[in-house]
Amino acid sequence: MASQVTFIGAGNMASAIFGGMIDNGYPATAITATSPDAERLTALAAERGIHTTDDNAAAVAEADVVVLAVKPQIMREVCEGLRDAVQARRPLIVSVAAGLTAETLDTWLGGDLAVVRCMPNTPSLVGAGASGLYANARVSDAQRELATTLLEAVGIVEWVDDEALLEAVTAVSGSGPAYFFLVFEALEEAGVRLGLPAATARRLALQTGLGAATMAQRSEHDPAQLRRNVMSPGGTTERAIHSLEDGGLRELFADATEACAARAREMAAELGESTPNR
Ligand SMILES: NC(=O)C1=CN([C@@H]2O[C@H](COP(=O)(O)OP(=O)(O)OC[C@H]3O[C@@H](n4cnc5c(N)ncnc54)[C@H](OP(=O)(O)O)[C@@H]3O)[C@@H](O)[C@H]2O)C=CC1
Numbered sequence: 126m127a128s129q130v131t132f133i134g135a136g137n138m139a140s141a142i143f144g145g146m147i148d149n150g151y152p153a154t155a156i157t158a159t160s161p162d163a164e165r166l167t168a169l170a171a172e173r174g175i176h177t178t179d180d181n182a183a184a185v186a187e188a189d190v191v192v193l194a195v196k197p198q199i200m201r202e203v204c205e206g207l208r209d210a211v212q213a214r215r216p217l218i219v220s221v222a223a224g225l226t227a228e229t230l231d232t233w234l235g236g237d238l239a240v241v242r243c244m245p246n247t248p249s250l251v252g253a254g255a256s257g258l259y260a261n262a263r264v265s266d267a268q269r270e271l272a273t274t275l276l277e278a279v280g281i282v283e284w285v286d287d288e289a290l291l292e293a294v295t296a297v298s299g300s301g302p303a304y305f306f307l308v309f310e311a312l313e314e315a316g317v318r319l320g321l322p323a324a325t326a327r328r329l330a331l332q333t334g335l336g337a338a339t340m341a342q343r344s345e346h347d348p349a350q351l352r353r354n355v356m357s358p359g360g361t362t363e364r365a366i367h368s369l370e371d372g373g374l375r376e377l378f379a380d381a382t383e384a385c386a387a388r389a390r391e392m393a394a395e396l397g398e399s400t401p402n403r
Pocket residue numbers: 133134135136137138139159160161162181194195196197199203221222223244245246247299300
């Protein structure tokens with residue numbers, strides 16, 4: 126029988142994950158989602174066939190997995206409201222919230238729980254996500270598999286064995302979609318400067334990004350080799366790549382990801398400061 130999965134919060138990230146699960150054949154009747162928004166719950170029940178309720182604690186009573194999918198700023202209040210129900214049931218806790226450590230969540234929920242912490246990214250909303258996952262010591266192999274199944278419903282999953290590495294995951298893939306969006310913006314602007322209509326430049330830039338990523342995923346060659354394959358000696362790409370390298374592109378990415386990871390650490394400290402038992 127399928128594990129009972131309860132989503133606390135039925136917003137973008139939660140609906141992407143349970144939508145992906147259902148599309149992959151997971152029984153909708155084994156899924157419950159909660160929200161304070163009654164209209165949203167009615168629509169979700171009708172469209173997806175899942176159970177819905179505005180009572181978080183009741184939704185946890187029979188759950189095998191509880192996915193915490195509310196904003197980090199309200200997570201403490203939500204967890205404290207769930208504490209008794211979670212301690213009575215002791216389900217696997219899966220959090221997709223940015224910046225909150227497994228230990229902080231465990232403390233807010235009363236302690237001694239199996240907690241999986243995820244860093245997803247927004248392309249999960251179109252089934253092309255990339256998530257980094259970390260499990261605390263209480264998570265069993267079967268629970269790891271379950272967490273993998275949930276997050277693989279919206280993309281690829283990479284496990285890290287040190288929670289601090291989720292900062293690196295944030296720097297590469299959590300925040301990463303924004304880097305590529307910036308590149309698309311810059312490429313479109315550059316195309317317009319060279320005379321292309323904006324719509325044409327955008328379509329060409331986006332399709333090129335999609336094509337390059339698809340090709341790199343399918344190829345037996347690494348991205349460096351694929352890049353060299355485009356760079357005919359003495360040709361146009363060579364000039365462009367030299368210009369990007371001379372402009373310090375690699376160093377810019379190193380600096381940007383360092384800054385991102387540093388901010389992830391700061392945010393964890395800021396959000397963790399409100400931990401009751403610290
Ligand atoms: N790495 C990344 O890029 C991403 C990370 N995330 C993480 O995912 C989490 C959810 O984000 P996202 O889905 O975008 O946010 P949304 O605002 O779309 O979803 C949060 C949902 O929680 C509901 N909610 C508010 N209060 C409660 C409550 N007390 N009990 C139950 N539900 C409640 C909200 O309802 P209402 O709107 O009515 O208040 C809303 O539907 C965040 O913690 C975020 O950090 C998400 C997206 C990407």
